Amino acid sequence: MLLDTTSNRASAFFSKVSSMLILLCAIITVQNIVKAPNVDKVFPANVHYAKYKPARFYHAFHNKKQNYAQVKFDLDADFSNLWNWNTKHVVVYLVASYPTEKHDVNNVIVWDRILSTPDESHLQVKNALSNLHAHPFHEYSNDFSNLEANYTMHWTVSPKLGFLAWGSGMSSLGVPFTKI
């Protein structure tokens, strides 16, 4: 390989750098899959109540009148194990899960938070209310009566490069919906 002309040197340099970068990205991606972090200290959410009433929200559901539910809950969960050098941030969300006649599994996010540093990854939330503006909790059939929901913490790990990882914690006990 002649390295005396500038263009030869430049092209050799660039091809070496690009193949090294591709190899590095491949290693990071594979390493992301292999090392599987274990989240063990995620306690099930402690839900105080789930109340619903009909309402009309301009920002939700084409301004149609619907039954909307609000949930009051406590959280105690430690996501510090999910953090490593390849983690950009962790998105955690509280999911209400219940079966209905029409659908075997209904999953609705009622509250979410983005954890940007390992320090804020130990969630200890007391008496929080679900966010009706961002997550208006309605039912597909618009009928909350005789339904009971389990509440579970789910999370998604956003990497700096590579595959996304997702998982969930233990479910809480069933909480029925009560009409206000």
Next chain:
Amino acid sequence: MKTKMNFRQVLSQVLNLLLVLSSAYMGYKALSFMTDCESPVVVVLSESMEPSFRRGDLLFLDNRKPSIEKKLEGSEPSLWEKIWHGSPLGIGDIVVYSLPHRPIPIVHRVVKLYESENETKFITKGDNNRIDDVGLFPRPMTYLDREKHVIGVVRGYFPYLGMITIWLTDYPILKYVLLGALGLLTLFQKEESS
């Protein structure tokens, strides 16, 4: 004599370039088959998913729909198994979907998911948006359908690399500059000993 050799060398360089381009295209199509997805690689165009995805990031999609039975058997599968076999759409997953009246597909997170044996309906919301996406749907439609609207589910991520596509679209003159540069490179490489 010299011009004939030059012509052959130019032709061989052009052939090399075509080989590289067609291999890249084959790789893209192969990925498309493996993930059952029409466009397995997309570029993020809006800021509605910040801070997870910024404008110019590259996303790798997966549109395979393994049956729910696989999800129920045994304990939670490892990340490798989820990637190898595909994973059904779950709550909190980020999907790329297209609406009939909008040209650009939308990349948002699933916030409400309603699954039954024969249909899966859901609602999405961008992390950086204050309200969910129902306002974007054409009037009578209030749910997205897994079969009809979804292009793929986001499973992989590469930062910044998609900025090239954005620059090429925003400044179309760059396309001609790039093609011209590639052309010049193939012509001038005849000095190499290969």
